[in-house]
Amino acid sequence: MGKKKINKDLKITEEKKPSIHTTISKKTYDLLVKYQKFKDKDGNFIFKRQKSKVIEKAIELLDNFYNPDKDNLQSIWNRARFELNMVLVGKRTLLSYISGDYQKALRENIAKDIIEWYKGKNIKDMSLIEILKSIKDIWLAANYFYKVDVEIGNKGSYQITFYHDFHSERYSYYWGDYFTTLLQEEKNCDIEIFGRTESLILRVSSFNQQ
Numbered sequence: 001m002g003k004k005k006i007n008k009d010l011k012i013t014e015e016k017k018p019s020i021h022t023t024i025s026k027k028t029y030d031l032l033v034k035y036q037k038f039k040d041k042d043g044n045f046i047f048k049r050q051k052s053k054v055i056e057k058a059i060e061l062l063d064n065f066y067n068p069d070k071d072n073l074q075s076i077w078n079r080a081r082f083e084l085n086m087v088l089v090g091k092r093t094l095l096s097y098i099s100g101d102y103q104k105a106l107r108e109n110i111a112k113d114i115i116e117w118y119k120g121k122n123i124k125d126m127s128l129i130e131i132l133k134s135i136k137d138i139w140l141a142a143n144y145f146y147k148v149d150v151e152i153g154n155k156g157s158y159q160i161t162f163y164h165d166f167h168s169e170r171y172s173y174y175w176g177d178y179f180t181t182l183l184q185e186e187k188n189c190d191i192e193i194f195g196r197t198e199s200l201i202l203r204v205s206s207f208n209q210q
Contacts (some may be wrong), residue, residue, distance in 0.1 A: 017052075033161045081143050085165075088142035090114075102174070114138055128187050128206050133162050135179065144175070162200040172200040 024032070035054045038046045047053040064075055080086045089097075096105035112123050115134045119126060126134075129152065136148040139162070147163040164171065174194035179202060183189040187206055194201040 085143065087144055101186070102169060104129065106177055106181050109181050109185075111135070111178065112186060124184055128156070128183075128189070128204070129158065131183070131187065132158055136160070139175075156206045158204045160202045160204065162202075163198075167197050169195050171195050172196060172198075176200050176202060 003067065028114055032051050032054055032077050036047055036049055036051050040046055047057065064072065065078060077088075081088075090110055092108055092110050093105045096102055096148070115126075115138065118138055123131065129150075132150050136150055139145055140148055145162045145164045149159075149161045151159045151161075153159060162172075162175065173193065174195035175204060176195055180191045180193060183191060183204060190205040192203040194203075
């Protein structure tokens with residue numbers, strides 16, 4: 001008698017997912033719909049038009065933010081910036097500080113290098129307002145200031161106001177001298193510095209720039 005061949009059905013079951021029922025704000029719902037329709041550079045739906053996948057990704061990012069791996073340096077910096085109020089310091093600036101000669105940071109100003117890196121072009125090809133707005137973006141990101149306002153005046157004049165929580169007039173004047181060094185060397189500006197314990201105002205005049 002021959003052996004009977006037995007075929008066994010292989011059952012593939014999907015992961016059983018719990019369901020949740022809740023309400024969210026209209027703003028959050030609109031964002032959910034927006035990302036539900038998000039596409040990659042090839043035109044494919046990243047989340048397959050499924051709101052659940054958007055939520056799963058959002059929770060994953062939230063978990064990574066609050067529980068970063070030791071090698072996830074960007075997540076660590078993000079948390080340190082907001083939770084510990086830390087600032088980003090370049091190596092050259094740090095060396096100037098620990099040498100006891102903070103004026104060296106003014107003489108060897110690296111703001112030009114940072115702005116060129118950020119904008120992806122030579123600072124000589126930038127308008128004055130481009131430079132001022134770049135300073136705003138970069139120094140906010142580095143957490144030296146929590147708010148920066150750039151106002152455009154008449155005939156090539158500008159006012160840029162920096163707000164910080166270091167409670168130090170000396171801190172304000174340091175950055176006033178720092179930005180003045182950059183702007184005078186690169187754009188030949190006339191600058192007035194007004195330092196306060198929690199703010200810095202620069203009035204910048206240049207009749208050769210847009």
